[in-house]
Amino acid sequence: MLTLTFEDGTVRLAGDVPTGLPGVERDQRSRTGRAPAVQYHEIRRALDERGVEYADRVLDLQPLDLGSAYELREYQRAALDAWLETDDTADSGAESQPAPRGVVELPTGSGKTVIGIDAIERLGVPTLVVVPTIDLLEQWREELQREFDVSVGQFGGGEQVAEPLTVATYDSAYLRADDVGDQFGLLVLDEVHHLGGEGYRDIGRLFAAPARLGLTATFERPDGAHDVIEGLVGPVVYRLDADDLAGDHLAEYDLKRIEVALTADEREAYERHQGTFTDYLAQSSIELRSGSDYQELVKRSGTDPRAREALLAKQRAREIMMNADRKVEELASILDRHREDRVIVFTAHTDLVYRLSERFLVPAITGETAADERREILSRFREGTYSTVVTANVLNEGIDVPDANVAVVLSGSGSEREFTQRLGRILRPKGERGGDEDDEGSGPGRALLYEIVSEETAEERVARRRR
Structure with missing residues (x-):
């Protein structure tokens, strides 16, 4: 009889190994096969479909009796149902491990x-929660312990303790x-x-867990690695953005873009440095149409002094436009106007x-x-001190940031x-907020994001792209 076992992140098949099993490489001499653990569920399904008898010694998991007091909102229930509906084992018998797979993409605060x-x-079933930071590890562990009243294991932050419910950093x-x-x-x-990172992909490959749930506010990656994530976790099964939830479940919000002029000295320096950069591109017939084009320029700078000079000039021009003095002056006005608000x-x-x-x-x-500081x-920010x-x-993701509205x-x-x-840091539902209702959108229940941009610089193009 065919036997399936787990060893060092792989599923090993001993016995008469059928041909054409997903991801399985066969050794004709030993009549064994092996595949990355991520293929475990697909191998089982293929064997079941062919009527092949086998002994499964990969997962021997005890069921968990857990109860939660959470009442899901309508869209949260819809997201969970969409994920559960991907389970192709629902009608295949009691011995099958549940195997829903997919990603839920919802905005921060939802x-x-x-x-x-x-x-x-x-x-x-025993579950491993994987997070990118120690802060999130601690938050998840505390939430799981509070909600299920069980001991929760931890991999990371100086601990290596396994429990049926365990939280781990990606590392x-x-x-x-x-x-x-x-x-x-x-x-x-x-x-x-984060799973799209070259090293982290092995987390998806080397665990045998049939069921996989990805959570994110921003699934697509500029490098296209979200396609890799789909192969390891599943596709996006449910997606809403901030506009879909604004008003009912997240704060209504406004975006306000403010353009400021460079000072005369800043303008002269910016144009000089930017000119050095663009002149080199023109003379070298380089067109920066993608990140790989820019990397080619970086490589050249290792051997070409003019390329290095151009890159340094670009960096200096960028620092001038991003750190312009009048941005600080405009910030002073904004902070004065929002003295009663929470501002990041x-x-x-x-x-x-x-x-x-x-x-x-x-x-x-x-x-x-x-971390302690x-x-x-953030504690004093939360309490209003x-x-x-x-x-x-640092606060872009992975840290629980208290309520802010500007x-x-x-x-x-x-x-x-x-x-x-x-x-997303200012969209969490908060009810009534401080501030004047007529003050440019910062009234009760409304959030406001300012973008301060140096006019007539490359930053205008950067701001359009990120929008």
Whole structure:
């Protein structure tokens, strides 16, 4: 009889191995086969369809009796149902492991964690939740313990404890896949777009879990790696954006773009540096139509001094337009106007974060901020001791940010993901807010995002692209 076992992130087949099984490489001499663990469910289905008898020793999981008090909103229920409907084992017998697969894409603040917890309850199988940051690891673990009143394991943050419900960082899940890849029937991948990273893809490949749920606010990746994620987790089965939920479930919001002029000195320096860059492109017949074209320019800079000079000039021009003095002046006006609101200021550069922190006497959060200090700042922001925080990219995702209703983007990339994440930080439903109802859209129950852009610079094009 054919026997299926798990070893080091692979499913091994011993015995008379049929041909044409998905992902299986055969060894004719030993009459064995092997496949990445992600193929486990497909191999079982193929064997069942052919009527092949086999002993399955890959997953031997005890069911979990879990109960949740969550009441799902209508769209959360629709998302969960859409995911559950992908299960092709529903009518195949009691011994089959449930195998729904797919990604739910919902905006920040819409309660994706609730959907994940309800999915865990509905399937009732040992589950590994994978998250990108220690902050999210702690949040998920606390939520699971509170909701299910069970001990929750943890891979990451200095702990390596396995339980039927376990939370892991992407890094730790990757490192532990070989030895725990057969211990879970469901993978919940929070911020699943991270799975497209070259190393992290092995998390999807080396776990045998038939059921997989991806959660994200921004599924598509600029590098196209979302196609890889679909192969490992499943396609997007349910999608809503902020506009779909604004008013009923998320705050209504307005976007306000403000253009500021460079000072005379900034304009002269910007044009000089930008000219150096564009002159080199023209003389070298280089057209920057994609990221790969830019990478080619970076490669040239390693051997061509003129290419290096052009790249440095581009960087200096970018810093001028992103950190323009009149942006800071405009920010001063905005902060004065929104003294009664909760404001998050986003920049692209850490240096500007500290400059703004000193200028306006507001707390700064950067990649250099210790975790304890960051938690203290956000706690005081939540309770109202601080009304404003300024940050670079740290608060884009992976950290539970308290309610805010005004965001100011002083500078950023052209990434739609970054823009969506920053907007999502002010969209959580809050009911009545502080502020004047007639003050440019910041009244009760409404959020406001400002974009401050240096006029007549490349930043105008960047802002259009990210919108």
